[in-house]
Amino acid sequence: MFPRLETDRLILREMTKEDAEGIFACFSNEDVTRYYGQETLEKIEQAEKIVDFFSKSYSEKRGIRWGIERRGTKGIIGTIGFNAWLPKHKRAEIGYELHPDYWRNGYTLEAVLKVISYGFEKLDLTRIGAVVFIENKASNNLLEKVGFQKEGVLRDYMYQNGKAYDTFVYSLLRK
Secondary structure: OOOOEEOOOEEEEOOOHHHHHHHHHHHOOHHHHOOOOOOOOOOHHHHHHHHHHHHHHHHOOOOEEEEEEEOOOOOEEEEEEEEEEEHHHOEEEEEEEEOHHHOOOOHHHHHHHHHHHHHHHOOOOOEEEEEEEOOOHHHHHHHHHOOOEEEEEEEEEEEEOOEEEEEEEEEEEOO
16 A cells, blocks of 8 residues: 655645646646756656656655645645665665745645655665755755755766756765
8 A cells, every 4th residue: 555644734645647747747847857857748648657657666666756735635736755765775865846836835845854754764764865956956955954964976967958967965864
């Protein structure tokens, strides 16, 4: 069973084919993909493949990705979860994105705190990592705000639109 998580304002739930529209709304927006390491989507079919990828990743215990839905509304406004999940080594990397219409409302912070707690308490993680474009000030600030420590720079680590970018690497260890 896919875990459903809830916060005061959000429901973090399994994504289905019906969520392809919400995925497309995010990943077809250049403001979202600018610091993502993924090309901007052009067709809804690409979003459907992303839903399939997240589902397969969970069934193979390589990752877990929730759709972010606001309580009382239908449809996702972004996603959050763990990739590079290695249960044997008790570690994973957190990733998230939110449609720009919902930026600066504290939704990402709320979701990140819930997912971190789930990672440490239910997945028995010891380490949660994050890799973030240096230019992505909002995400860097958010991670530092919740206690992630910057470990260094990965040079030319991510490509976006054919150009290599440096990233910061962060970690948060279970207390």
